Amino acid sequence: MPAPEGDRREPEVKRHQRRRRIHPFFTFCRCISPKDVLQYIKCDHMAGGKRGEALDTVYEEEIMRGVRLTAVRADRFKTGCLSLTLLAPHTKKTAAMNAALPYVLRRGTARFPDMESLAGELDALYGARIEPAIRKKGEVAALGFCADFPDGAYLPGRTDVLSGVVSLMGELLLAPATRGGRLRGDYVLSERRNLIDDINAEINDKRAYASLKLVEAMFRGENYALGKLGTAADAGKISAMTLTRYYRELIACAPVEVFYCGPEEPERVARAVREALAAMPRTGAHARPVTERGQGNERAGEKRLRETMDVTQGRLVMGFRLSEDAMGRGPAALGVFNALFGGSPTSRLFLKVREEQALCYYVSSRLDMHKGALFVSAGIDFDGFDRVHGQVVRELASLAAGECLPWELEGAKRGVTGAILAALDDPVGLEGMYLDRAILGLAARPEELAALCELVTAEDVAAVAAGARLTHTYFLTAEEKDA
Amino acid sequence: MLKKQEYAAVGETVYTGETSSGLGVTVVQKPGYRKSMAFLAVNYGSSHREFKLGGRLCRTPAGTAHFVEHRLFEVEGGDNALTTLSERGANANAFTSPDMTAYHFECTDFFYENLALLLNFVSTPYFTQEDVERERAIIAREILSAEDDPEDAVYYGLLRCLFETPALRENVAGSVESIGEITAQTLMDAHRAFYVPGNMALVVAGDRDPARILDMAEELMPGSPAPAPVKLAGPPEGPLPVTVSARRPMDVGAPLFLAGAKAKCDLTGPESVRFELTANLALSSLLGEASPLYRELYDGGTVNETFGYDFENTWGASMLSFGGETQKPEYVCMRVLEEAAKLAAGGIDPDFFQRRKRAALGSALRALDSFETVCYNAAAGRFAGYDYFDTVKVLEEVTAEDARAFLAEYMALERCAISIVDTKG
Numbered sequence: 001m002p003a004p005e006g007d008r009r010e011p012e013v014k015r016h017q018r019r020r021r022i023h024p025f026f027t028f029c030r031c032i033s034p035k036d037v038l039q040y041i042k043c044d045h046m047a048g049g050k051r052g053e054a055l056d057t058v059y060e061e062e063i064m065r066g067v068r069l070t071a072v073r074a075d076r077f078k079t080g081c082l083s084l085t086l087l088a089p090h091t092k093k094t095a096a097m098n099a100a101l102p103y104v105l106r107r108g109t110a111r112f113p114d115m116e117s118l119a120g121e122l123d124a125l126y127g128a129r130i131e132p133a134i135r136k137k138g139e140v141a142a143l144g145f146c147a148d149f150p151d152g153a154y155l156p157g158r159t160d161v162l163s164g165v166v167s168l169m170g171e172l173l174l175a176p177a178t179r180g181g182r183l184r185g186d187y188v189l190s191e192r193r194n195l196i197d198d199i200n201a202e203i204n205d206k207r208a209y210a211s212l213k214l215v216e217a218m219f220r221g222e223n224y225a226l227g228k229l230g231t232a233a234d235a236g237k238i239s240a241m242t243l244t245r246y247y248r249e250l251i252a253c254a255p256v257e258v259f260y261c262g263p264e265e266p267e268r269v270a271r272a273v274r275e276a277l278a279a280m281p282r283t284g285a286h287a288r289p290v291t292e293r294g295q296g297n298e299r300a301g302e303k304r305l306r307e308t309m310d311v312t313q314g315r316l317v318m319g320f321r322l323s324e325d326a327m328g329r330g331p332a333a334l335g336v337f338n339a340l341f342g343g344s345p346t347s348r349l350f351l352k353v354r355e356e357q358a359l360c361y362y363v364s365s366r367l368d369m370h371k372g373a374l375f376v377s378a379g380i381d382f383d384g385f386d387r388v389h390g391q392v393v394r395e396l397a398s399l400a401a402g403e404c405l406p407w408e409l410e411g412a413k414r415g416v417t418g419a420i421l422a423a424l425d426d427p428v429g430l431e432g433m434y435l436d437r438a439i440l441g442l443a444a445r446p447e448e449l450a451a452l453c454e455l456v457t458a459e460d461v462a463a464v465a466a467g468a469r470l471t472h473t474y475f476l477t478a479e480e481k482d483a
Numbered sequence: 484m485l486k487k488q489e490y491a492a493v494g495e496t497v498y499t500g501e502t503s504s505g506l507g508v509t510v511v512q513k514p515g516y517r518k519s520m521a522f523l524a525v526n527y528g529s530s531h532r533e534f535k536l537g538g539r540l541c542r543t544p545a546g547t548a549h550f551v552e553h554r555l556f557e558v559e560g561g562d563n564a565l566t567t568l569s570e571r572g573a574n575a576n577a578f579t580s581p582d583m584t585a586y587h588f589e590c591t592d593f594f595y596e597n598l599a600l601l602l603n604f605v606s607t608p609y610f611t612q613e614d615v616e617r618e619r620a621i622i623a624r625e626i627l628s629a630e631d632d633p634e635d636a637v638y639y640g641l642l643r644c645l646f647e648t649p650a651l652r653e654n655v656a657g658s659v660e661s662i663g664e665i666t667a668q669t670l671m672d673a674h675r676a677f678y679v680p681g682n683m684a685l686v687v688a689g690d691r692d693p694a695r696i697l698d699m700a701e702e703l704m705p706g707s708p709a710p711a712p713v714k715l716a717g718p719p720e721g722p723l724p725v726t727v728s729a730r731r732p733m734d735v736g737a738p739l740f741l742a743g744a745k746a747k748c749d750l751t752g753p754e755s756v757r758f759e760l761t762a763n764l765a766l767s768s769l770l771g772e773a774s775p776l777y778r779e780l781y782d783g784g785t786v787n788e789t790f791g792y793d794f795e796n797t798w799g800a801s802m803l804s805f806g807g808e809t810q811k812p813e814y815v816c817m818r819v820l821e822e823a824a825k826l827a828a829g830g831i832d833p834d835f836f837q838r839r840k841r842a843a844l845g846s847a848l849r850a851l852d853s854f855e856t857v858c859y860n861a862a863a864g865r866f867a868g869y870d871y872f873d874t875v876k877v878l879e880e881v882t883a884e885d886a887r888a889f890l891a892e893y894m895a896l897e898r899c900a901i902s903i904v905d906t907k908g
Contacts, residue, residue: 076515078494079852103788115781119773120838127842127849150848154494161845186782194787197808200736206631309734310907312627345569355563358617361624379628411570414592418572421591422518427852 056424058445059266063274066286067256070434071266074427078151080162080262081427082269083133084169085144085435086254089289090136091223095230097246098141100188100195100238102132105247106145107187108177109168125164126150130172136228137439138291138370142257145169146431151263162264163272170276174251183247185240192238199232206476207362210315211377214474217305218319222294224371253284257438261427288441293372296321296471303472308479313361314382315476318392320374326467327372332416332452333460338367340412340461341399342376347412348395349376359388370440374468382477389473399465404458412461413453420450485510485693490872493851497861497872498693502701505681505708507865510693511857519689520589521598522858523605526684526866527677528582529657530650530798533715536676540715543673544664545649546622546657549579551670553618554610555586564604573597579655582798583863589854594691595699602685602703608674610667623659633733633904637741640729640902641804645745647725648717651800676712680704684862688854716799720745724900732905739789740812742819743804744898746794746889752868755796757877760843762794762803762893765886767839768831769823769894770805776822785809803893812903823894827887836883847875 059071088098112118122128128149135142147169149161177184203209212227219225229235256277260269327334342349342365349363363378380388423429424446433446444452485498485508498510513519529548534541556565556577568575573590575597586605588597629635635654643652656662683704687696722745750758770776770792780786790807809815850856857871864871 074515076513077852079849114778116773116775116778119771119777123773123838123842126845128845148849150845154492154848155845190782190784193784197737197787201808202736204633204735311734312630313624345565345575351566354621358620361621361628379624381624407570411566414572415569418591419574422574422589425516425518 057266061270063270064277065282067258067277068438069258069270069273071269072261072430073266074261075263077262077427078154079148079427080151080264081148081431082165082169083144083146083259083431084173085142085257086250087257087289087439088141088143088250088254090139090141090226092226092234095141095226096195096235097238097243098143099134099229100191100235101243101247102134102143102145103191103194104183104187104243105172105176106132109171110175110177111171113177121168125161126155126159128161128165130165130169134228137436139223140289140291140439142435145172166272166276174279182240182244188238188240188243192235195229195235196232199229199235206311206315207377210317210474210476211375213307214317214319214472217474218472222292252281253286255286255288257435259431259434261430291370302470305472305474307476309476311476311478314380314384316378316380316385316388317474318376318470319472320468320470322372322374323467326464329460329464331369332449333456333464334367334369335416336412336453336456337461337464338365339415340404340408341365341396344412344415346408346415349392352395353388353391357391359384359391385475393470396465396468400462402458402462404461409458409461413456416453417450420446485697492875493848493872495851495872500697502680502697502704504704504706506700506704507684508697508700509684509686509861510691510696511688511861513689516690517591518589519594519687519691520587520854520858521601522585522587522686522862523601524583524585524684524862525677526682527584528580528798529655530581531714532650534676535713536672541672543669544657545653545661547665547669547673548584549656550622550662550665551673552577552579552584553622554614554670555605555608557609557614558604559609564600567600568597571597581655585862587858598699599703602700606678606704608671610670612667615665615667615670619662622656622662626654626656626659633735633739636731636733637739637902637904640731641741641743641900644726644729644900644902645724645743645802646720646800648720679709680706681708682712684865686858686861688857720748720800722898727900729902730905732907735904735906737808738810738812738903738905739806739808740901740903741804741806742816742899742901743802744893746801746803746893748800753877755867756869756874757881759794759796760878761881761885761889764839764843764881765889766792766794766803768836768886769826769890770819776818780815780818785811785815812901816901820894820896820899823890827891830887831883833883836886840878843878844875847878
């Protein structure tokens with residue numbers, strides 16, 4: 001599936017998976033995602049592959065004004081992966097439009113004016129998928145399309161699927177279905193309604209909902225407080241006129257990242273992308289949007305929020321701001337710290353809070369390096385708030401006091417390194433890492449970052465832990481029963 | 484000795500064979516990859532609740548297979564295999580489904596050390612009553628957590644509409660009550676019955692040495708071939724649902740539904756693959772994104788991008804389903820059945836069907852890049868008696884008439900049931 005996290009909603013459940021009861025630490029494997037450790041790497045002196053292994057050829061070039069192509073050539077893959085991403089500020093004014101636009105564009109083009117004819121063209125390209133995507137990276141919205149498709153080598157007549165996909169993606173972006181010079185009103189209205197439905201459905205997944213509510217309260221007044229999809233009220237204001245105006249502004253001004261990974265020659269990909277985007281009016285400044293770090297009110301104590309709902313299990317989320325000093329330790333240190341604290345099955349939170357004390361079904365930490373924030377999320381009993389909250393605070397204090405054991409540090413380093421190196425064999429994982437790298441303007445490539453993780457010290461980990469300040473706690477619990 | 488086989492059509496080289504104790508070993512060569520995956524599967528899942536162990540009849544509570552999976556990571560002496568694998572940088576996990584339990588890891592370093600550990604901990608049970616009590620609390624929380632999930636609710640709602648057999652109606656993890664009956668002895672019985680080499684398969688994907696993998700499996704999972712465990716199934720399921728509809732209000736943003744029907748359940752080997760491919764092609768022709776019906780419902784605002792279909796084939800049961808979020812579940816269900824009747828009577832346009840097959844071919848090729856998909860399917864193929872790497876060949880044989888006949892037989896009103904999760908109030 002193209003960039004799972006890029007989908008506005010979770011993609012349809014993979015076959016054979018719906019009835020699988022996945023072992024709970026599955027969630028930890030996701031939390032240790034290399035994407036979490038890639039950001040803010042300022043080091044450009046690392047070079048070459050790990051232990052002398054050959055690296056894939058990586059081609060990086062600005063192929064048009066404000067359009068950058070990263071192409072990773074790897075002939076071990078039978079699948080090509082292509083993404084086209086526009087970077088825009090994630091603000092109250094733009095968030096809902098950012099989320100709606102890729103979906104409106106995906107409804108039809110001048111040549112394939114409806115979903116049925118588009119789907120027919122994708123069938124002809126051997127079931128290539130081009131999916132709309134919206135991702136929130138700090139206070140930057142990354143919107144566009146992600147595609148994956150089979151490589152021609154194993155298809156009848158060695159069909160050239162790549163050219164077809166690149167050109168169709170170009171059409172989706174630059175030649176949408178229009179009426180009277182505007183994006184089609186019926187498509188805009190229909191996707192506006194779908195977006196509002198999606199925003200209303202955020203309540204369905206209680207764990208994710210709890211995190212959204214925490215972020216909303218914790219970053220009030222900052223753009224980061226806004227959910228990826230914006231608010232239902234702002235979505236309701238979208239019209240064909242406003243969205244068309246915004247669309248024109250974006251294709252003229254937004255920086256564009258194109259990523260390809262697969263067996264094709266990068267030069268061929270570059271040619272195809274240049275052709276597909278030839279009509280793009282690159283007249284704007286292409287200023288890269290940035291995230292304001294911010295420290296919130298440093299004197300305020302911890303704020304506790306509580307909400308009741310008809311649930312069978314409590315959901316606790318704790319939010320921490322990371323100090324400039326903590327962030328200054330760099331992405332490798334931050335990634336290793338997170339793996340050690342709550343981002344892996346060898347972490348303090350997993351081993352002590354879940355396994356040893358059996359206080360919760362899941363507990364994990366996630367670190368957002370774009371914003372400089374740390375989140376702990378746990379599924380707990382309704383009466384377990386104080387015990388879990390207390391234990392999480394104690395574990396963090398213990399790490400800040402330098403009580404990290406050598407085996408813990410080694411395990412965390414190996415975990416992060418292993419995840420990054422494994423992602424090099426996964427085009428979708430690579431896409432995510434390179435997008436983060438591009439948004440933050442970093443020099444080091446993923447394999448170089450893996451090498452940096454091995455240099456992280458116990459002192460780095462203690463410094464990151466010491467720089468984490470708990471500002472907000474959110475608890476979703478059951479309604480009180482009447483006596 | 485493993486047998487080497489080249490699948491030119493899909494560009495894969497696969498080594499297959501068995502240890503002297505009967506453990507199936509498959510190594511999928513993936514040259515150029517740094518990562519490798521090892522996947523140790525047991526032909527045992529949540530639906531295998533009754534079995535014979537040395538002539539004794541064992542009836543186990545719902546959730547036993549999943550409970551075994553949770554406890555097996557614990558190694559004698561207080562260590563935990565998951566922790567050890569993670570410390571070495573591997574990404575390890577396990578799952579239980581109605582007909583399979585599997586333990587797997589993916590890593591770039593320490594592959595053979597990790598493989599040794601995997602073979603060891605899965606074949607060496609260590610269940611104490613004290614640990615069982617502790618795990619019970621964790622699993623109970625897992626069950627409760629899933630109860631808040633509307634997609635789980637709508638899915639199990641449909642299963643309970645369709646199936647009579649308790650083992651097919653229940654949650655893989657069991658219920659808080661059923662797991663209360665599980666003891667260390669229950670887990671031991673299940674392990675002794677099913678975790679025997681002849682009932683298991685090891686699949687490795689990566690750039691690794693097949694001979695060395697076979698040697699390790701030979702050494703670490705010894706024993707003599709034993710007869711396959713006897714799983715006792717209930718009476719075969721009839722074609723009709725037990726009840727036609729179920730509704731449940733929940734805290735959700737929009738109503739969602741899942742409708743479906745039982746399909747053939749007595750197929751094994753290549754026939755079961757063919758049937759599954761036929762089902763998927765039939766359903767995608769009927770209501771996939773390229774179908775006129777999808778366009779009608781999506782353009783009309785009746786469904787959104789969550790609308791889709793699925794087909795599942797597991798031990799003793801197969802089921803087709805379709806659904807998503809909508810304000811009008813019954814209407815969508817009726818439109819799907821009407822359209823199915825139309826295609827069943829008039830047939831599926833051959834050009835359209837050919838395009839669906841083309842897309843299915845592309846999708847089968849793409850799947851080969853996912854180690855987890857490859858390992859899962861290779862293991863499932865071994866247990867069900869088919870060769871996963873021949874899927875593309877089987878796909879070529881499926882005709883539009885097969886798909887039409889599928890719709891005619893299974894997408895009939897009287898066979899269908901619908902499960903709905905409503906908004907509150």
